[in-house]
Amino acid sequence: MTEEGYFVTYFPSTTPVDTWEDARSAVPIGVEVAMGWGLLLLEKFLEERRGYYQQIFVSRPHNMQALAAVRQNRPELFEGIRLTYDAEALFASRDEVKANLFGDKILLKRAARDRLSELALVTSADQVTAVNQAEADQFAAASGKPARVLGHSVEPMPTEAAFGDRKDILFLGRLADDGSPNVDSLIWYIDHVQPRLDGLLVDQQPLTVVGLCSAPSISELDLAKVRLLGVIDELQPIFN
Known part of the structure; x- marks a missing residue:
């Protein structure tokens, strides 16, 4: 995105305070890192940056849950912004498979509840991305929102040894x-x-x-x- 001329801000949520050495090992030069904020200060950050962004791209359910709460309470902060939820996949599906494999009825009930919660998050977004078509179809069917496949691009690097x-x-x-x-x-x-x-x-x-x-x-x-x-x-x- 930066190569296309866009100004990009990376907002770390889980580890809002980190060393710049660690941050730059994962985030390239040219991308702003909003260090020191975190999810607890997400609303304040968006308030200070009101009218700043055209797109917000958010990954993982816990991050989307926090952002959806802010959007519900402060919709004016999202005026002119298109929100894309990078859901990746339904994480509850893993627990469902594990519960069926081990006959864990408690885990199965929790997984069913988590599935509904994950699908509900999509309604707060304008569109959703997933890792494959099967996952995208589930999100689209549950929300009626556009769901697109966004895979991982990996450059082939064949080994020297046959x-x-x-x-x-x-x-x-x-x-x-x-x-x-x-x-x-x-x-x-x-x-x-x-x-x-x-x-x-x-x-x-x-x-x-x-x-x-x-x-x-x-x-x-x-x-x-x-x-x-x-x-x-x-x-x-x-x-x-």
């Missing part, structure tokens, strides 16, 4: 919270898949895991079966 020159298995992902899909899938793999591979693959090294590994269950893994490398900035050597 497939036949590589070996072993790599797991790449954020493993910060117990119960998250990433943590759950890794533990399931180690418990149910790895033992079957042990007798099939010759000279197999422990499963290599790259990414934030702060979940308590990850620290309890048998290090003879898994090699935890943590966060790595340059992944090309690992893929090779």
Whole structure:
């Protein structure tokens, strides 16, 4: 957007106070970072910037919930602004799958309630974006608002080593919270898949895991079966 000549402000909600080094590692030069505000001061920020913006692009349910509350109470702050809710996906769907898998009736009821809450958020937006057509269709059907697919653009970077020159298995992902899909899938793999591979693959090294590994269950893994490398900035050597 900045390359197209737009002035862009990034409003961090979860961590409103951060170091500029960390901020610039995620946000490019040319994008304003509204440091030190956070969701509690969102209304005040929009009041000070009234008439400043043409578009607001908001991601994640908790952020949309906060913004929707401000819009309901102070609609004048949103005059001339088009609001896009980047819903990504229905997060309640994950809990529904988990509840059905483990027969958790309490979680299933909560997931059904969360689904309704997530879909209701769309009504506060002018349009919604999702990661795939199936998710977009659900948001559109529930709200009647335009729903568009906004995927992730990734530039291909083939490894130097050909497939036949590589070996072993790599797991790449954020493993910060117990119960998250990433943590759950890794533990399931180690418990149910790895033992079957042990007798099939010759000279197999422990499963290599790259990414934030702060979940308590990850620290309890048998290090003879898994090699935890943590966060790595340059992944090309690992893929090779």
